[in-house]
Amino acid sequence: GQQVMQIPQYQHVQEGEDFTTYCNSSTTLSNIQWYKQRPGGHPVFLIQLVKSGEVKKQKRLTFQFGEAKKNSSLHITATQTTDVGTYFCAGWKRDSNYQLIWGAGTKLIIKP
Amino acid sequence: DTAVSQTPKYLVTQMGNDKSIKCEQNLGHDTMYWYKQDSKKFLKIMFSYNNKELIINETVPNRFSPKSPDKAHLNLHINSLELGDSAVYFCASSQLLFSYEQYFGPGTRLTVT
Numbered sequence: 001g002q003q004v005m006q007i008p009q010y011q012h013v014q015e016g017e018d019f020t021t022y023c024n025s026s027t028t029l030s031n032i033q034w035y036k037q038r039p040g041g042h043p044v045f046l047i048q049l050v051k052s053g054e055v056k057k058q059k060r061l062t063f064q065f066g067e068a069k070k071n072s073s074l075h076i077t078a079t080q081t082t083d084v085g086t087y088f089c090a091g092w093k094r095d096s097n098y099q100l101i102w103g104a105g106t107k108l109i110i111k112p
Numbered sequence: 113d114t115a116v117s118q119t120p121k122y123l124v125t126q127m128g129n130d131k132s133i134k135c136e137q138n139l140g141h142d143t144m145y146w147y148k149q150d151s152k153k154f155l156k157i158m159f160s161y162n163n164k165e166l167i168i169n170e171t172v173p174n175r176f177s178p179k180s181p182d183k184a185h186l187n188l189h190i191n192s193l194e195l196g197d198s199a200v201y202f203c204a205s206s207q208l209l210f211s212y213e214q215y216f217g218p219g220t221r222l223t224v225t
Contacts, residue, residue, distance in 0.1 A: 048211065
């Protein structure tokens with residue numbers, strides 16, 4: 001079936017180091033969304049990317065959508081303890097019906 | 113004001129029982145969703161309703177039945193609960209289907225013993 005592979009599953013970083021998570025789809029996506037879920041919380045929308053090659057920034061977070069609209073990445077510069085959580089990508093695909101395909105998430109753990 | 117609310121927050125029940133989870137959104141959105149998040153934190157979309165019409169119906173056991181009495185409410189009824197149904201269930205809503213951000217409720221932690 002159609003999937004969105006998200007890697008890595010976990011990433012341990014020292015505070016101040018950078019973090020990146022990647023999503024790769026087996027098929028072309030109409031758009032991709034990113035969500036953050038804090039421990040014990042619910043997913044919270046971060047951003048949506050629609051255009052091929054799109055790059056968006058939110059302070060220390062940089063989001064990219066690949067030229068083929070099959071892959072995406074989230075990069076956090078100089079991580080802080082408030083960045084702890086699991087980051088999910090979710091891709092929408094529309095052909096004869098609607099499909100929303102979620103990545104498995106990348107858990108960001110900050111080492112003290 | 114809570115945008116998307118779910119009740120109950122916790123639900124502990126025995127195998128074989130029937131239970132319901134309720135969801136309400138006060139955002140005026142047309143689309144609502146149910147998700148299951150298992151112990152490995154994988155988010156699986158189960159259903160989506162757009163203006164009370166079932167749009168997305170992923171492969172879930174037919175013991176799960178969603179009901180949308182109006183576009184602000186989407187309830188989830190589960191029959192004959194099984195151990196594998198233990199998970200956190202999230203309700204979410206979005207303005208419209210497709211390409212709109214989703215607002216998630218706080219989740220209902222279901223434990224089947």
